Amino acid sequence: MDSRKDAPRGQLALVSFADSANSDALARAIQTLGISVKRVDNDAWLREPRVEDHVVVLLGSSYPRTSVLSLLRARSAPRVLGAFLSAAVAGDEELFSACVDFFGWPCHIVELSFRITRLFDSGTRACSASAEADVLDECLPLQMLGRSPTLLSALEILRKFARCEAPLLILGETGTGKELAARAVHYVGARRDHPFIAVNCGAIPDNLLENELFGHERGAYTDAREQRTGLVERAHHGTLFLDEVDALTDKGQVTLLRFLQDHEYRPLGGRDGRKSDARVIAATNADLGTLVRQGRFRKDLLFRLQVLTVTLPPLRERExxxxxxxxxxxxxxxxxxxxxxxxxxxxxxxxxxxxxxxxxxxxxxxxxxxxxxxxxxxxxxxxxxxxxxxxxxxxxxxxxxxxxxxxxxxxxxxxxxxxxxxxxxxxxxxxxxxxxxxxxxxxxxxxxxxxxxxxxxxxxxx
CATH class of the missing domain: 1.10.8.60 (Helicase, Ruva Protein; domain 3)
Structure with missing residues (x-):
């Protein structure tokens, strides 16, 4: 499939707070979708934002957050699609709640087409529902590129799993595309209009895990000067992707298991429990069965995670x-x-x-x-x-x-x-x-x- 034929036609303004190499690459990628790109100076855009109806804003590791947020929250603000480069920006829920949609750059051309489709669709219905469906139907195989029987077999399993809501465990060696597979399941499934939140379990210190997942109320601890939304709440109606789930400590496993049992959680310092129907997709390159036998991974947590399981083939087996x-x-x-x-x-x-x-x-x-x-x-x-x-x-x-x-x-x-x-x-x-x-x-x-x-x-x- 040629992704360009189903992409919305029109013009986008591109405002960049990132380096020129990434800005130029994003502009070229948008143009391959048949959309003209108008480059707008970021300072000029902050002074006079109504340059175009549809704007893509690329955010690097440093940008005037207060000014950008103020502009996005204004009543006269244009429809904005946010693109981010850094992990710091990726965790800014206030910023993303003010955008029509957001994505990480660089990304696959199909995801870019899907995001821009939503940007146009949010105000002008510039593309038809059938065209969007065509893009979504092709999203899975295009993200996981390949023609080998071993890969196609895994893709067919993923396509079926995308139609249901049960927890999914994706297995595979390092570099086989486990996060790509999780994203494909999300964007092909019914949750595609809601957030996909990715978490690297090995990167979160044990003492911060509950805070990251469930958030906290103001005053929950000494430095909690304001309320913070957790990843579980941000993934409500969407997908929570837990990469390297084998890296969770005993305490972290108990924390996750408690949420998986009834999808209830309580922010730190909060009095009442809350619900999140986030679909959980976990991934690992470890043999969890062996870890269970060694006493390093909870058997009950494994049962909760592997309701559905798929193994991605290594590249050497993809003829x-x-x-x-x-x-x-x-x-x-x-x-x-x-x-x-x-x-x-x-x-x-x-x-x-x-x-x-x-x-x-x-x-x-x-x-x-x-x-x-x-x-x-x-x-x-x-x-x-x-x-x-x-x-x-x-x-x-x-x-x-x-x-x-x-x-x-x-x-x-x-x-x-x-x-x-x-x-x-x-x-x-x-x-x-x-x-x-x-x-x-x-x-x-x-x-x-x-x-x-x-x-x-x-x-x-x-």
């Missing part, structure tokens, strides 16, 4: 999908960086088809991201050992070589991996990468030359 995914990622990178379409050399594709891909789709995406920026022409050549840069030297190998030689190899491996990661982070900008590395630009260029890292991007004048 033919590597080439398809590589083409897809290279197309996205071309749109993001504007360096033109690039393709993989035949010998690179050959070894990729046989590679173990222990990091799965995420490993493939990161590898292509790095080498797309480093390629000095339209054809990307990646040596087979290029997928192993930065891997530690095993003790068995280390014993077979002289210490000085082993140290030199380890330093060279570190330098190359560090430089590649830094260049990717800096979007190929050598001057910016050199500053972040704390090195003179000429010295940084010598390091690049030493490791054979040549860039095809034009650098700004010094």
């Amino acid at each position: 033919g999908d590597v080439a398809l995914l590589a083409e897809h990622f290279l197309r996205l990178l071309s749109a993001r960086y504007g360096q033109g379409q690039k393709m993989l050399a035949p010998e690179t594709l050959a070894w990729m088809a046989m590679h173990a891909w222990t990091g799965n789709v995420r490993e493939l995406e990161n590898l292509l991201h790095r080498h797309y920026l480093l390629a000095d022409g339209p054809v990307i050549h990646i040596p087979e050992d290029g997928a192993h840069h930065g891997a530690p030297v095993s003790p068995a190998i280390a014993r077979e070589v002289h210490f000085r030689e082993a140290k030199a190899k380890a330093v060279a491996t570190f330098e190359r991996a560090f430089l590649e990661a830094l260049l990717v982070e800096a979007g190929g900008n050598i001057s910016l990468a050199a500053r972040r590395a704390g090195k003179d630009r000429s010295a940084f260029r010598r390091l690049l030359h030493k490791h054979g890292l040549q860039l095809a991007v034009r650098q700004p004048a010094a």
Whole structure:
């Protein structure tokens, strides 16, 4: 399916409080949907917001929150679709409640089409219900790109699970796309018009878990100067996605189990219980059955979570999908960086088809991201050992070589991996990468030359 045919036509204003690379990439992505983009200076927009009826506001890690909130709450405010880059912005429920809808950037083109459809639909009904349904019908397979029988089998299971409300447990190795699968279930199902709230269970300290999930009342503890809404309440009528659920401590497991039993909770400092009908989707790359036998995971919690279960196949078991995914990622990178379409050399594709891909789709995406920026022409050549840069030297190998030689190899491996990661982070900008590395630009260029890292991007004048 071509996502562009069902997207709403018209014009959007794009206001950005983020870096130019992400702003340009978002503008190009919107334009691929057949929508013209009018770039508006953020200061001018804050002074005179009625530039267009439909506005996409991209928020980075730093923006004038008070001014933006004041504008969005004004009666004359335009319809605004919020896009965020940072985790700090992602947790700002006040901001999002003032927007028509919101999403994290970068995102899949299908999710972007769906969000913009809702923006247009909120005021002008610019797209038909059937067109929206077509986008939703195709959302699942397009987010989980692939044609292999193993993936298609998992997708069919997910499609069926999207029609019901029971808790779902998604299993799979790191990088297989568990959060993508959870989002697909949400957007294909009846809850698509309500929030999808993702929580990384391993990132929340044990003493803050109840506060994050259930919120608190003003004065609940010393620093609770105002009421705060918890993630469970924000996910009401929507989906609460619990990633790395195996990372929950004993206390955290009890807290979650108590909510799953009757969907009741009580904010810290609150007197009365509340209800949330959020659908819970959990994900893990661990064997929860083994953890139960070891006494590290509660059996009753596992029973509650695995009412429905699906296992996503690793990339090495998805015959033919590597080439398809590589083409897809290279197309996205071309749109993001504007360096033109690039393709993989035949010998690179050959070894990729046989590679173990222990990091799965995420490993493939990161590898292509790095080498797309480093390629000095339209054809990307990646040596087979290029997928192993930065891997530690095993003790068995280390014993077979002289210490000085082993140290030199380890330093060279570190330098190359560090430089590649830094260049990717800096979007190929050598001057910016050199500053972040704390090195003179000429010295940084010598390091690049030493490791054979040549860039095809034009650098700004010094």
